[in-house]
């Protein structure tokens with residue numbers, strides 16, 4: 001059965017084919033941000049709240065979360081409220097994001113910024129660096145082991161850290177690579193869109209201690225974070241819960257202040 005991920009990747013392949021004709025990869029090295037020294041998300045998570053607060057207008061599972069939000073206000077609010085890092089969705093068709101969102105987030109905050117997209121080629125990693133990212137996401141369900149190896153090594157060679165996302169044991173098996181910094185467990189089943197925090201709890205036993213453990217999706221209360229910490233999770237990627245409000249600073253601060 002075809003999943004939403006299959007549709008997203010098929011669209012990404014055609015987008016990239018067009019894009020590469022307009023902006024050749026050689027252009028990225030000429031951009032000022034390409035030469036910026038990146039900030040470590042691993043250190044930021046370990047020395048802070050662990051919250052990776054996501055800028056997300058809409059998604060395949062929620063067609064409208066916050067369509068009028070301004071990247072600058074939201075990301076600065078997240079930083080001031082105590083987030084360790086920011087995640088910015090740059091996919092346009094399925095999430096309403098863009099590279100401009102990434103650039104605006106970069107200009108608004110000093111904490112690490114994750115480019116959240118569906119990366120299948122080195123071109124997108126160069127593009128992420130040139131637009132201010134400190135860390136990229138790779139998705140095990142979308143890539144073969146050799147691709148995960150090559151892309152993660154390439155990202156690290158540019159000074160970027162790598163968050164590799166898995167959803168089950170089989171995906172985790174192929175993801176335990178030395179060129180990966182953070183292992184993310186996505187609690188969202190991309191076939192049904194259901195989220196279940198037990199996915200993180202169950203997979204945690206199989207994640208070696210060398211990786212920073214990140215739990216992603218469906219986190220809606222500080223209590224869940226306390227539970228996940230008992231399973232060794234240090235990073236918590238939260239989108240909808242923080243985006244659905246009109247006051248990202250106040251609500252994120254209340255949320256972060258309530259984590260013990």
Ligand SMILES: O=C(O)c1ccccc1NCC(=O)[C@H](O)[C@H](O)COP(=O)(O)O
Nearest residue numbers: 059060061216217218219237238239240
């Ligand atoms: O969010 C979706 O509907 C979605 C669908 C298909 C692929 C990826 C999707 N989400 C990307 C994410 O990883 C989440 O935005 C992120 O983990 C935050 O999740 P949440 O806190 O549940 O908004």
